Amino acid sequence: MDGDGDCTDEQSVVNVVQGAALYVLVIIITFIRRMQARRKSIRRGPSEEKKRQERSRIEHIERIYNGFSDSCVNYIRMRSGAFVKLVSIMRNNMLLKDSRNISVEEQLIKTLNILGHKSKNRIVRSHFIRSGKTVSRYFNKVLQAIICLRGRYMRQAINDTPQEIVNNQLYYPYFKDCIGMIDETHVDAMLPINLVARFRGRKGVTQNVLAACTPDKLFTYILAGWEGSANDFRILQDALSRPQPHGLKVYDGKYYLCDAGYPTMPGFISPYCGVRYHLKEHSGKTPKNRRELFNLRYSSLRSKIESVFGTLKNRFKILCAKPHYPFPTQVDIVLACTILHNFIATVDPSDELLSESEIDEDIDGEVTNENDNNLVDFTQTQTQREQTESRNEWKTLSDNIAWAMWVDYCDKYNHGVSTET
Structure with a gap:
């Protein structure tokens, strides 16, 4: 009886170890495949869909800058000269930084449009083809950066x-x-x-x-x-x-x-x-x-x-x-x-x-x-x-x-x- 019990316990341990080893192996294989897919993506560059979205964003910002004479004022409630100065201050003082996908200009434009026109998150999201979470995150980030200018401008x-x-x-x-x-x-x-x-x-x-x-x-x-x-x-x-x-x-x-x-x-x-x-x-x-x-x-x-x-x-x-x-x-x-x-x-x-x-x-x-x-x-x-x-x-x-x-x-x-x- 005791011998049969010991055998059963040993078999259970072996099964647990084999299951754990299999689980770890699956994780390793999944990680390797994802790394390989990421390398292929990097080598191939962004997909056509990503490229199209980026072109659309660039064209949208270009229209704000160089559209009608009052396009910049109408969209972000300040003239282009003041906006360029604001971008420079944010960058030079490290209050805002260019991320991998979003420039300081885009961060500011989105926030200024929300402040100037009480624009909804979903509207800004469609203008810049960004997720609502991204729009919200950078809105709060830019708000805090602007408040950091209080000692300088107020x-x-x-x-x-x-x-x-x-x-x-x-x-x-x-x-x-x-x-x-x-x-x-x-x-x-x-x-x-x-x-x-x-x-x-x-x-x-x-x-x-x-x-x-x-x-x-x-x-x-x-x-x-x-x-x-x-x-x-x-x-x-x-x-x-x-x-x-x-x-x-x-x-x-x-x-x-x-x-x-x-x-x-x-x-x-x-x-x-x-x-x-x-x-x-x-x-x-x-x-x-x-x-x-x-x-x-x-x-x-x-x-x-x-x-x-x-x-x-x-x-x-x-x-x-x-x-x-x-x-x-x-x-x-x-x-x-x-x-x-x-x-x-x-x-x-x-x-x-x-x-x-x-x-x-x-x-x-x-x-x-x-x-x-x-x-x-x-x-x-x-x-x-x-x-x-x-x-x-x-x-x-x-x-x-x-x-x-x-x-x-x-x-x-x-x-x-x-x-x-």
Whole structure:
């Protein structure tokens, strides 16, 4: 009995070993055949189908470059000169690389077309004869590469008076301490059903984006990702409470112009409430007092940020759609679009979608603001009394600006009579 059992065990072991050996042999033979097929493929070169697809892609890119005079602008929302510059920056800084099958140019063109026209994955896939997975992978890769340019093309406002204010007698010297404007804009968002209620505000389901810009219509700060239902002042407080360089920089004695949704407080001046403010409300009417004059010129200067929002959404239609991407990607899309706006305004200031032609081009290198030691620290807590006192000080400053503006206006247009109605 024991002998028969030992024989059975030995036979089982032999069978297992033979099976394993056969399995390994099959794997080796399969591997060899695949290697032989691959060598034959390499020797023979790509198939006719692959060659046809590659020719189609090359012809498609060629039409974008050399089709109609506006083909490049229409397809990727920037002119060819700016695009070539962007490709060069990506390659030289190793932010994007040519893969075995996809060039940097193709990677950028696909992404810019999606951003500019809210193109669906399946549309881009058919244009370039790529798989949907490939299109999606390179879209995210290019987004991150663009965001890496933030330090170069989106710098926070410097502690100096912008030339657009210095060179305009309507603004200077009254707004000599203004370093920019802040405002919020809403961008459509697509979210899981359990988060929709949090993001639903008066403009639908959106993300609320806080932005700061200078009078030359360059973004200097972006904070995206907040719920569309969030209060604007709450978002500003978040931006001020973040440690540098992630927080909004406010310099001692300098300020941003903001709308009536924000209070006048250290570093921020808002218009007079209950007084005509919007430019269209002043159409054909002369100011009757210092408050109306202040709001008129204030609105004229602050309209720059409303204009830049319009330009941004006109160029990148994806910001006016509900993108079918994970929410973190939707936040990255907003940031990438604002960086591209600054890039185009810098390297191609005569771009037809920009309303101003003179943009400072000296923005290529990363530099640190020299006066960062004058930053206001908003992380320090204040008592209610201290907050009230500081806000009253800035309201007095606003009143002084309005009065100086009114006196000069009356001297020029009203024979020096400064009576208010």
